[in-house]
Amino acid sequence: MTGQPPAIPLKAKDYKSEIKPVWCPGCGHFAVLSALTKALAYLALPREQTALISGIGCSSRLPAYTEVYGFHGVHGRALAVASGLKAARPDLTVLVAGGDGDGFSIGGNHFLHACRRNMDMTYIVMDNEVYGMTKGQASPTTSPDWAQSKLTPHGTGIPSFNPAAIALASGASFVARGFSGDPKSMTQLLVEAIQHKGFSFLQVLSPCTTFRPEQKNWKKEVHEFSGETTDDCVAAAQHIQIDDGMGAGIIYRRELPVWQPVVDPTHTVAELTRGFAL
């Protein structure tokens, strides 16, 4: 990748790498990859000025399949890595991707604080309500009565995590939900999320064809979000509670102060090293 602007505008395929995805045929993540590359092309984001950071899991393989800078990080720590990158390189467009297990279980704490910190980045969670890479265990968003895993033969019995409600309560300034079965709308949501100044959170319902084949029915179940997009967090919270979790659209959008540490270029490495001295 070079710093020169391309002579011809980039197409979506120019943002895809040569690496073949190992996702199962029929996986919803293919549509997320396609929508993301279309969004990047629409926004004409320079590849060398864009970074995609992920954690661990099927969805976290996304950076390998895109032709932007990427970092396939540690389980649950994608937001920590991305926050560090954005702090050091505020000029970059920072995108973060992962799954429901990575983001809401081991990465749950990072999720809360990334929302309230409101750094200018976009977090895409490809939610299939299961740990797919480790062969189908219940995740935080799995419904309590899902009994298809040997680890939870009678279901977890625990109410599922509500990502939109938690993001809103934690201070995220953009909360939306999309569906991989509706790539047109998902691309638009991605564009709006990336354009938003602040932390934008996009939960994408993305069926797991292998361990949750019943999710093929999501095509019939996903609907337009029942509430209007609002900048009123109380109204957004009410809309989220009324919605059945399958409503797609922008739920909440508000301009809030963006946290970005001031970089002092006069600092020397020696000074920085002294700062870490015990």
Added chain:
Amino acid sequence: MNISITSPIESVAEFLAHAEALELESVESYEQLADSMEVHNNPEIAKLFRKLAHFGEKHAQEVTELAKGMTLPEISPWDFKWSTPDSPENASMDEAHYLMDTHQALEIALINEIQGQQFYASVAATTSNDEVRKLASEFAGEEAEHVALLKQWQANLGNQDALPLDDLDPPNIPE
């Protein structure tokens, strides 16, 4: 699903922009499915999807030829006028499975080609531009040929390979 368009297409450039996107996305999806089938050790279906990608490639080349010297409009990904959430020949890719057999793969392809045909026919039926109508009718005709060919392949297959493939050592058994 019966494909229609959200509003009439009234210029050749707009029509070709739609056709180009439709055909290229079809090629990309079939190639992607073929890659995915190779990764999951289903070479026969991978080969079939490559062949189907070739259909789209020929059509895409035809569109490129027709568009030579023209400036096609830039259409936002969500503003394409097909009524489906995805482009018409891309709509049933999520029905794929790594253990699918030839019957199932052909069924997916058939749905896609029928939807492509319906889209072009819908453009021809709603436009007031004679040139667009002529082109769209030609394209619909070519898609109809693909539909007929796929149906012929299905008929030739008969009951052979009708049972779903079984994997005695599945890579993805739930634990």
